[in-house]
Amino acid sequence: MDNFIFENPTKIIFGKDMENSVGEEVRNYSKKILLHYGGGSIKKTGLYDRVVASLKAAEIEYIELPGVKPNPRLSLVREGIKICRENNIDFILAVGGGSVIDSAKAIAMGTVYDGDVWDFYTGKAVPEAALPIGTILTIPAAGSESSTGSVITNEDGWYKRSVDSTVIYPRFSILNPELAFTLPKYQVACGAADILAHLMERYFTNTKSVELIDRLIESTMKTIIKYVPIVLDDSTNYEAWAQVMWAGTVAHNNLFSTGRVGDWASHSIEHEISGIYDVAHGAGLAVVFPAWMKYVYKHDINRFVQFAVRVWNVEQDFFDPEKTALQGIEKLEEFFKTIGLPIRLEGLGITDDRLEEMADKGTDSDRRTLGNFVKLGKQDVYNILKLAQ
Amino acid sequence: MDNFIFENPTKIIFGKDMENSVGEEVRNYSKKILLHYGGGSIKKTGLYDRVVASLKAAEIEYIELPGVKPNPRLSLVREGIKICRENNIDFILAVGGGSVIDSAKAIAMGTVYDGDVWDFYTGKAVPEAALPIGTILTIPAAGSESSTGSVITNEDGWYKRSVDSTVIYPRFSILNPELAFTLPKYQVACGAADILAHLMERYFTNTKSVELIDRLIESTMKTIIKYVPIVLDDSTNYEAWAQVMWAGTVAHNNLFSTGRVGDWASHSIEHEISGIYDVAHGAGLAVVFPAWMKYVYKHDINRFVQFAVRVWNVEQDFFDPEKTALQGIEKLEEFFKTIGLPIRLEGLGITDDRLEEMADKGTDSDRRTLGNFVKLGKQDVYNILKLAQ
Known part of the structure; x- marks a missing residue:
């Protein structure tokens, strides 16, 4: 057995209806967030409405960035970084599966980094900080909701690369198995x-x-x-x-x-x-x-x-x-x-x-x-x- | 399966010689600590000397409180609380097994509480804060090195009671299997x-x-x-x-x-x-x-x-x-x-x-x-x- 250091600070909030407390959780970190998600599925299922209602009840301002695709793209990450910087956003809430969460992690690192966020994925730089993020998981799969990983695809050459860092552990992740029903x-x-x-x-x-x-x-x-x-x-x-x-x-x-x-x-x-x-x-x-x-x-x-x-x-x-x-x-x-x-x-x-x-x-x-x-x-x-x- | 919240922030530092980095770990939290341990065994094995050397190298001031017995006693906890308060100590390092760690947890809660620490063990009060603690584990047994529990014995009537609170999760625990050899x-x-x-x-x-x-x-x-x-x-x-x-x-x-x-x-x-x-x-x-x-x-x-x-x-x-x-x-x-x-x-x-x-x-x-x-x-x-x- 090798020597190791293990530390996983993600707070797991597991069970029925737990997403309705997301506003309270976010409020521990921020009053102004990026709300990041994928296509329309969270609107169809009503999840979007519940999340927004909880954020509003907690008086949290949010700017939306939808559009994350499977194999999440660097271009959208760059857009997210721009939005976070221009609006002094200090927390990202990812609602979706691994792609949305990985994209949120990339934005979280990139926002507080002077260089190009892709540097972390090529190994040119090592992330030293990131905005805090929280997640509401809708797809059991990637494990990104409590991991140190993020995988992003650079459309310029279609390179898919990953980064591994403790700075991108989500602060909390809400896991409601009902969200997977659809x-x-x-x-x-x-x-x-x-x-x-x-x-x-x-x-x-x-x-x-x-x-x-x-x-x-x-x-x-x-x-x-x-x-x-x-x-x-x-x-x-x-x-x-x-x-x-x-x-x-x-x-x-x-x-x-x-x-x-x-x-x-x-x-x-x-x-x-x-x-x-x-x-x-x-x-x-x-x-x-x-x-x-x-x-x-x-x-x-x-x-x-x-x-x-x-x-x-x-x-x-x-x-x-x-x-x-x-x-x-x-x-x-x-x-x-x-x-x-x-x-x-x-x-x-x-x-x-x-x-x-x-x-x-x-x-x-x-x-x-x-x-x-x-x-x-x-x-x-x-x-x-x-x-x- | 029931709904649940799970959060365990303890950083585990596992392996040979890991205790030699204790000073660096402590320095993330404090410059003046209570060094809490049991009888003489950590002196006999040389562990005490290595810990003290690491603390000194990291320029950390420490006040010692040895003497924790199996089934740790409330009277020693009260002594520890007094020492912490009088010396403005803001971190406790427990070196030992579950008894030492449980005693440290009690001191950590009691120091920042206006009432009597025993209140937490009788259920009269719920702990809302505690000094941060770190541990160097010498006995695989109690699991207190990464738990929310502390068990203390009140000599007045020989009541043994426990408390369960996330505020007493150790911030770090150093686990070197070699320390169990003796x-x-x-x-x-x-x-x-x-x-x-x-x-x-x-x-x-x-x-x-x-x-x-x-x-x-x-x-x-x-x-x-x-x-x-x-x-x-x-x-x-x-x-x-x-x-x-x-x-x-x-x-x-x-x-x-x-x-x-x-x-x-x-x-x-x-x-x-x-x-x-x-x-x-x-x-x-x-x-x-x-x-x-x-x-x-x-x-x-x-x-x-x-x-x-x-x-x-x-x-x-x-x-x-x-x-x-x-x-x-x-x-x-x-x-x-x-x-x-x-x-x-x-x-x-x-x-x-x-x-x-x-x-x-x-x-x-x-x-x-x-x-x-x-x-x-x-x-x-x-x-x-x-x-x-």
């Missing part, structure tokens, strides 16, 4: 893949003596595997949604990173896919992860056996670990198929061959490697994409 | 019982649809059950200690309380035992918990079956749930015995009969009930103590 099934499935991916990225590690966190991750995976099919079948099942939503947050709040080095190659590879093709992140992960596993499982077959047996209840073949390991990967693919996700690039509608280009871009022309469990060069990334075809 | 075996075992008890108090709930947290709790119990015997056998096994120490914190940092109502009757009953007899809290819990289980298991036999099968790997008898449930309780008793703990009052050296007195005191002469899984009156508490005889 999600389209495909989006629910993509969210499930994203949550599982966050767990698997952390699970596949070379760090030894990490059993507590191994088991906690397995528990969270089992929860997703059990309850996501239930909510797909019964979209207003509050209790099942509550399990999925809380699991999605716990999966990515960094507790499961403690004392170990995660992998994250699959996320990087997926960013190249969704950067170019603008597919849903979760769907991209459902395609990349099984391919990545098939490419690397021999590196630590025992860990893949543990994954198969403990997470997927595979009957262990004690004389053939490889068989057991591969059955675990098959079970993962089956699960993705069952919930309606593609497991090959073709299923994402990607039929042209830009694998070489993606492998090149993802590794900066083979100048950097991806992942930690196995360090992947350009050729490895190409091979994985080929397995995903 | 613990006596009995203390290690008592710590293990305390950790398991924190997990079981949360596990046995009437709240439905709580599977994620159920599984996370089971995972943490399994970690304790596996690694405590290893550290008892091999006291300098860093990797095993790391699992135990981090599990001990995770067990009690309130994540596992989210969305559910815990029980806590066994803790209350144990407080009556250690309040009178001054036995180790963990040893008292090892005696009370199996007796409590035998008294209440019929209330929700399925939960006890799940406990037996998932935590203790009991082979389920599908036609006789009661048998399976009882086997789980037996396994718990066996575990306590294996690690050297008593499982009856006699083993604690308690051979006189003050059961009636304890049941009376614990329930305020039957004016309040204990626990939530099953609400226990005075007669119930008496019956449980009788089962523990």
